[in-house]
Amino acid sequence: MKMIVGLGNPGQKFDQTRHNIGFIAIDELVHRHNLPLTNKKFNSVYATGMINGEKVILVKPTTFMNLSGEAVRPLMNYYNVELEDVAVIYDDLDLPAGKIRLREKGGHGGHNGIRSLIDHLGTKEFKRLRLGIGRPVNRQPVVDYVLQRFHKDELQDIVDSVKKSADAVEAWLQEPFLNVMNDFNR
Template sequence: MKLIVGLGNPGRKYEQTRHNVGFMAVAKFAALIHADPSKIRFEGEWAEGTSNGEKMAILCPHTYMNASGKSVRKAVDFFKLVPEDIIVICDDLNLPTGRIRLRPSGSSGGQKGLADIVRHLGTESFPRLRIGIDRPPQGWEVVDYVLGKFSKSEQETIEAATTRAAYAAIEWTSVGITSTMTKFNADPESSR
């Protein structure tokens, strides 16, 4: 079984905000694999499906971004998953809007949801897929920026990026992180 985790904040107030690109990408992943309707489990939104003959579990923690690890840990413990079978999809301030980057492991890079997952799992050795949201404009507070909605000019870019991230997660489930990184870490314009 593979676990695909999308990070974000629950509730209508946070829908379509920069911090919720993980939720957006995971929703597309669920649609692509025709996952069962979601239900509440492990303090999050949970769905299951199959891709490439393997069982997939999809989790969007409802513990709010900064406490995401609590939800992830419950699912990992219940299914006795190893870190290599988990991929976390989240936003990244250090990537240009719309760029995606996969890594097999590493630090949280300041992303508080990732940091909490690292703390709860006791390891940085799990794949992560970051979706760029860029740095806040001059004079903006980071919290206001990440909890803000995308501008009209950014929406098309983010739609494409979250779709690309969903396909990258599917690729990861079948060929692993190295091949997926090679294919999806390139600039999306260069891989068409």
């Protein structure tokens, strides 16, 4: 069983904001494979089902971003999901809008959702799909920037990156993550 976790903040106020691109990517997978997020447990909404012959759990933590690990660890334990079978999708300020980058491990890079996951999982070694949201301009505070909706001129790039991240997840369900990384990081 593979667990794909999209990071974001719960509630309509945060819907479609930069920080919630992980949620948007999970929604893309939900839509593609008709797996509704009807399960609620351990501070998460999630779907279980099959994608490309692999049993999956698609997860949106309902904790706020900074507490994401509090939702993910209990779900992993409940479903007996191994760390190597977890992938996390989240926003990255250091990538331009529309770019994606896959990694097998790494630090938190200042991302509090990833920091929480590292703390609760006890390791930095979990698969990541980083979706670029760009950096703020004109000295706008980062906290304000990540909670903004995307600008019209970015929307097509964001849609493309979300679709590409869903493609990468689907590929990972059929081949080793390292191969997927090599294909999608070009």
